[in-house]
Amino acid sequence: MASPALALHGVRKRYGRTEALAGVDLEVAEGELVGLLGPNGAGKSTLTKIACGLVRPTSGTATACGRPAGSQAARAATGYLAELFRFPGWATADELLALHQRLARSEGGAGERAELLELVGLADARDRTVETMSKGMQQRLGIAQALVGTPRLVLLDEPTSALDPAGRRLVRGILEGLRERGIAVLLNSHLLSEVELVCDRVVIIARGRTVTEGTPHQLTRPGGVEVDVDGGTRHFPDAGRDEVPEIVARLVADGERIYGVRVVRGTLEDAYLDAVGGTAT
Amino acid sequence: MTADLRTIAGYALREALRRRVLTVVVVLTLAFLGLYWLGVREAFEEVDRLGAVPDLEEETLVGATLVGLAMFVTLFLGTVLAVFLTLSAVRGDAERGLLQPLVVRPVGRTTLLLGRFLAAAAVCVAYVEIVLAAAIVITGATGDWWPSDPELVGVGMGAAVVVVVAIALLGSTVLSTTANGIAVFMVFGAGLAAGLLGQIGEALGSDTLREIAEVASWALPFEALYQSALHTLTAGIDGVTGVAVSLGPFGGAQDASGWLWPFALAYLVATCAAADWIFRRRDL
Numbered sequence: 001m002a003s004p005a006l007a008l009h010g011v012r013k014r015y016g017r018t019e020a021l022a023g024v025d026l027e028v029a030e031g032e033l034v035g036l037l038g039p040n041g042a043g044k045s046t047l048t049k050i051a052c053g054l055v056r057p058t059s060g061t062a063t064a065c066g067r068p069a070g071s072q073a074a075r076a077a078t079g080y081l082a083e084l085f086r087f088p089g090w091a092t093a094d095e096l097l098a099l100h101q102r103l104a105r106s107e108g109g110a111g112e113r114a115e116l117l118e119l120v121g122l123a124d125a126r127d128r129t130v131e132t133m134s135k136g137m138q139q140r141l142g143i144a145q146a147l148v149g150t151p152r153l154v155l156l157d158e159p160t161s162a163l164d165p166a167g168r169r170l171v172r173g174i175l176e177g178l179r180e181r182g183i184a185v186l187l188n189s190h191l192l193s194e195v196e197l198v199c200d201r202v203v204i205i206a207r208g209r210t211v212t213e214g215t216p217h218q219l220t221r222p223g224g225v226e227v228d229v230d231g232g233t234r235h236f237p238d239a240g241r242d243e244v245p246e247i248v249a250r251l252v253a254d255g256e257r258i259y260g261v262r263v264v265r266g267t268l269e270d271a272y273l274d275a276v277g278g279t280a281t
Numbered sequence: 282m283t284a285d286l287r288t289i290a291g292y293a294l295r296e297a298l299r300r301r302v303l304t305v306v307v308v309l310t311l312a313f314l315g316l317y318w319l320g321v322r323e324a325f326e327e328v329d330r331l332g333a334v335p336d337l338e339e340e341t342l343v344g345a346t347l348v349g350l351a352m353f354v355t356l357f358l359g360t361v362l363a364v365f366l367t368l369s370a371v372r373g374d375a376e377r378g379l380l381q382p383l384v385v386r387p388v389g390r391t392t393l394l395l396g397r398f399l400a401a402a403a404v405c406v407a408y409v410e411i412v413l414a415a416a417i418v419i420t421g422a423t424g425d426w427w428p429s430d431p432e433l434v435g436v437g438m439g440a441a442v443v444v445v446v447a448i449a450l451l452g453s454t455v456l457s458t459t460a461n462g463i464a465v466f467m468v469f470g471a472g473l474a475a476g477l478l479g480q481i482g483e484a485l486g487s488d489t490l491r492e493i494a495e496v497a498s499w500a501l502p503f504e505a506l507y508q509s510a511l512h513t514l515t516a517g518i519d520g521v522t523g524v525a526v527s528l529g530p531f532g533g534a535q536d537a538s539g540w541l542w543p544f545a546l547a548y549l550v551a552t553c554a555a556a557d558w559i560f561r562r563r564d565l
Contacts, residue, residue, distance in 0.1 A: 090295075
């Protein structure tokens with residue numbers, strides 16, 4: 001079995017008397033897109049920073065692409081976009097990517113830069129300086145920067161927080177493209193709908209611990225069956241897909257006219273609130 | 282590593298150019314040199330009007346004092362430049378989110394820090410040497426007085442500003458931008474004050490003041506290097522003129538011991554190593 005692109009085992013991190021991570025285990029396989037969810041202060045950004053070597057764990061092990069996280073070899077195989085990042089305002093989009101190409105030892109040249117700018121919808125902004133870009137454009141440039149050198153593991157910390165719906169859809173397309181190319185992605189996001197739409201697996205952490213994980217389908221609970229009839233919508237909360245023919249037959253036998261049938265599942269938001277206790281932080 | 286160093290140093294230099302730091306410095310320096318030229322011209326004309334004083338070489342007295350003044354201002358301006366190029370290199374840039382995208386690259390923290398240091402040191406040394414050379418040329422062309430060893434003076438001044446760059450870079454690993462700027466200027470001021478106390482102690486024959494200056498020189502070798510350069514400027518002046526120069530604000534500088542240069546080099550290496558040690562262990 002191939003080693004995971006990212007593996008964290010028993011990772012703890014203390015900042016003085018504050019325990020940011022209290023022993024987290026997490027693996028992301030090659031080509032897997034994992035969403036990391038949790039309330040503010042849960043330790044998501046700390047975990048992401050440990051994965052890319054910005055923060056040293058107090059204990060536990062972290063490996064990226066089979067090498068200790070933060071080592072030169074691991075950094076060479078990892079792309080990262082921080083939650084709070086800033087690029088020098090004087091640099092143009094092309095200059096910034098060229099700088100990161102040199103630092104990442106990418107040999108992609110102008111072709112790679114043009115391709116990345118095209119990918120994030122900034123082909124026309126090649127010669128624009130960062131200081132003249134909107135926050136959303138800077139965030140898309142940040143995603144392009146994280147993809148310089150074709151990393152095997154991409155760590156994205158709130159990559160869509162400044163994007164409009166069209167920008168978020170663009171990023172979803174990029175993430176799906178990365179998965180198709182076998183690139184592992186750890187997506188740290190507060191946008192549950194986005195995570196639900198795109199991620200293969202979701203890990204929810206709270207107070208520095210993993211509280212639940214699974215595919216979006218596994219995490220969401222059945223929500224019953226809804227049937228649209230003349231008088232409105234009839235809800236059967238305990239029913240599932242298997243019960244649909246029987247429900248429909250019974251309603252028809254009772255003289256109801258059926259206009260629509262839906263098997264309802266709870267949302268990831270419900271699962272998230274159940275997992276973290278439903279409290280705002 | 283050499284290619285990475287070039288990349289980081291080039292990035293730092295481009296940043297200085299694009300943020301117009303150097304443009305501002307060049308404009309202000311031209312203003313200083315213009316004022317200096319006016320002052321030099323007036324001073325030499327005044328000396329000519331006063332007429333000859335027995336056994337006193339007026340041009341030497343005025344020229345050495347004025348170049349000493351130019352050295353003081355040049356070191357101050359070089360320090361301002363050094364501080365602005367490095368004050369936010371680590372913690373300040375990390376707090377603004379500028380550093381993280383660079384640190385996660387394979388280039389490594391040591392190379393990143395060394396590149397920033399080399400870029401700032403190169404800019405500051407070039408700046409100090411050019412301004413000092415300009416001041417010497419202005420003084421020589423106006424009053425026909427030239428220091429005997431301008432190269433040695435320049436080397437001492439260049440080394441002094443490199444030490445300031447290293448101190449500012451070390452400060453940037455632990456202090457926020459504003460705190461580091463304040464701290465480096467206070468350290469610089471303390472060093473200069475201690476040097477002046479030493480000069481006063483030399484004139485008064487006070488061992489206590491001389492000891493204070495000596496301790497400060499070891500703790501802050503940029504001051505000792507500056508004093509050494511100042512001493513080189515006036516060392517060849519003797520007789521009544523030498524006494525007159527030594528009584529002036531830039532004339533009582535102490536000669537450096539033979540250990541100054543090895544110590545300054547060791548201090549520089551230790552300061553950079555400490556900055557690197559802290560940076561490599563710092564969570565970002």
